[in-house]
Amino acid sequence: MFEKVFKLSENKTNVKTEVIAGITTFMTMAYILAVNPSILSAAGMDPTAVLLATALASFIGTVCMALMANLPFALSAGMGLNAYMAYTVCGAYGYSWQIALLAVFVEGLVFIVLSLTNVREAIFNAIPLTLKKGVSVGIGLFIAFIGLQNSGLCVSGATLVTLTSFKDNFNTHGICALLALIGLFITAVLYIYRVKGAILFGILLTWILGMLCQLAGLYVPNPEAGFYTLFPTLTITDFSRLGLTFAQCFSVDFNAVGIINFIVVVFSFLFVDIFDTLGTLIGVATKADMLDEQGRLPRIKPALMADAIATSAGAVLGTSTTTTFVESAAGVAAGGRTGLTALVTAVLFLLSTLFAPIFTAIPSFATAPALIMVGFLMVGTVTSIRFDEDNLTEAIPAYLALIAMPLFYSISEGIAIGIISYVALNLATGKGKKVAPLMYVLAVLFILKYIFL
Template identity: 75%
Template sequence: MLEKVFKLKENNTNVKTEITAGITTFMTMAYILAVNPSILGDAGMDSTAVLLATCIASFIGTACMALMANMPFALSAGMGLNAYFTYTVVLGFGYSWQVALLAVFIEGLIFIVLSLTNVREAIFNSIPLSLKHAVSVGIGLFIAFIGLQNAGLSINNDSTLVTIVSFTDNFTTSGISALLAIIGTFLIAVLYIKKVKGSILIGILATWILGIICQLTGLYVSTPDAGYYSLIPTFAMTDFTKLGETFGQCFNVDLGSVGIVNFIIVIFSFLFVDMFDTLGTLIGVSSKAGMLDKNGRLPKIKSALLADAVATTAGAVLGTSTTTTYVESSAGVAEGGRTGLTAMTTAFLFLISMFFAPVFIAVPSFATAPALIIVGFLMFSNVTKIKFDEKNFVSSIPAYLCIIAMPLFYSISEGISIGVISYVVINLICKKGREVSPVMYVLAVLFILKYIFL
């Protein structure tokens, strides 16, 4: 049955590898079950309702990816997009969260149309291979940076923007968390070098267990006010009736009080960020997994994009911000995941997490951080596929700009924007404009207009 649906032998994989990869992907994404309710809660939404909506939307989107595209990509509420939803649209522009959900819903419908008409596929195929490799490398640096932050190793600093944490100050909270993340990183690295199956998942669980031991012995002290929660899971059930507080609320909106022009701007802001975050993730993870063909194209991309669009639309109805393909899918790919069975495993875990949400939420970010750091290294290795010799500067310099923009601007879509614009401008100035796809010119103009008006 599984062989017939997911074509495991054709993709040189097996059930055990796929399930392990799916669990690994989920473990690296589980933080969203704690983070998304917190962020959208600041917009005035009920946290339990957001948690349920996030779980169900993640299940729908990831299951669609598994069954429609047979790809190992998982979907959930997008980080960055949820922050834009709350802190810009709701708290900044003063719109209600219901209006913001309606904007996400309409964005999803537009994406469905674009996916069915091959527009998003055309955009994917128009991006040159050097930039596709650069996106993979940039995402590697980006998620490694996220991993360092989640570990508490990289912290804010007024003079240098970021710096390393002090291990001696607040040792029982930030210090021990950062130290455990370092131990977890070395553990995963050694296991991966020794080709131990499930090395990333083993590293996550081992780091979490070490954290629990530290809490029981007093080395780690739960301090909720400072963001350091108990590492020991509880088994309380979720109040499922709360979902009614957000379900369908995107249709409970009086647009007359919003202003159509401002509302359209909000829609297109979501549209731009979601489109290129998704494309960037698909390009980066597919490139690392060896799923791109010799022309740098991804077979069945239309189905993958359509699954993403359906997930966004369903998520808005349920009551969560934009649902998108997750870069953490690369963790499962690194474990050998190659088919939709990986995605279906992740989808199932999201579904049952509604019943055991407190258990999954107890997995601390410092335990999943090592996985992101090591996966970042694996994706960064694609840098060797970019030709940096003098004959290829017109393509390698835009690739370099794309790479550094992602972690430094904290956005996959911004990295793609910088990469596309610089690629077109440099080729034009160097009189190689005829070699550039017409779609790339359109994208460059749109990106420039985005920076001017959005």
């Protein structure tokens, strides 16, 4: 059955590899079940309800990706977009979380229309192949940067980022950072020996080491500082709390926001999400070697449709924008090539609603090595970018895109800078004719975004 539905042989994979890849993707994404409720609770939302909504939206979106597009990509509440909703829309602008969720719902409907009319696909295809490779490398650096932060190795300092002190607070910060380093070493060794599921085993072994450290007294839980016990609990989630957010996006008083302000909020979500999604698809598809000779993803239309459906469904359930996750690259690195990888990830998200406390117990220092290793694997694409003098109008924009993503902590900002610089450099050097017309439109839109948003 799996062979018929997912065409495993055609994609040079098998059930075992796909299952391991799906589990790996889920393990690297499971942190969202803890992080998203924490962020959205700042907007006044119930954490348990958000956790359930996040898991269910992830299940719906990832199943759609598996069955509609047959791609190994998983979806969940997008990092950055959830912070934008909690701290900007609900915090700085002062709108209720119900209004924010309605904006996300409408954004999803707009995405569905754009996907049906091939607009999003056209944008994907208009981006030059060299720039797509730069985006892939940039996402690799971005993922690695997230891993370094999650591990506790990278902290803020006088130079904006610096190496943590292992001596200070050794029983919390220090031991976690040290365990992340050990986990990275274990994962790298397993990968060098070509162990199937090396990234997954790296996560599990690092977590087990953490639990042993807790038993030995080297790791001391301190909930007030954000360091919890590493041993999972066996409590069952209270499903009734989902009612606190379910369909609440439709109980909105427009007199409190105004139609113009609401449209601005919708457009802001739309702009950021469309390029975060495109950037993720470019990066992960490049790593999986799924792009054709023209740099196009053959099944991008159903992939974008799955993303759009997940966004609207997630808003109804009670979570911020649901989008394709860059952590899908972890499953691809583990060998995932078809929708079966996504289906396995989706099932695990559904199961997580029953045992959410277990999955949220996976510490960030255990998943951090996986993200750093995935970053390494994606950065390898840089070797296929030509940096010679005959290709500078292609290479410089790719370079700007790849350094902007980790430094500005945004996939969409990297794409924006890459597109603007690509158009500007080609125009300035008399090569404007080779630029696709849609690239000019995108460049103008990005410039307007920086002026007015």
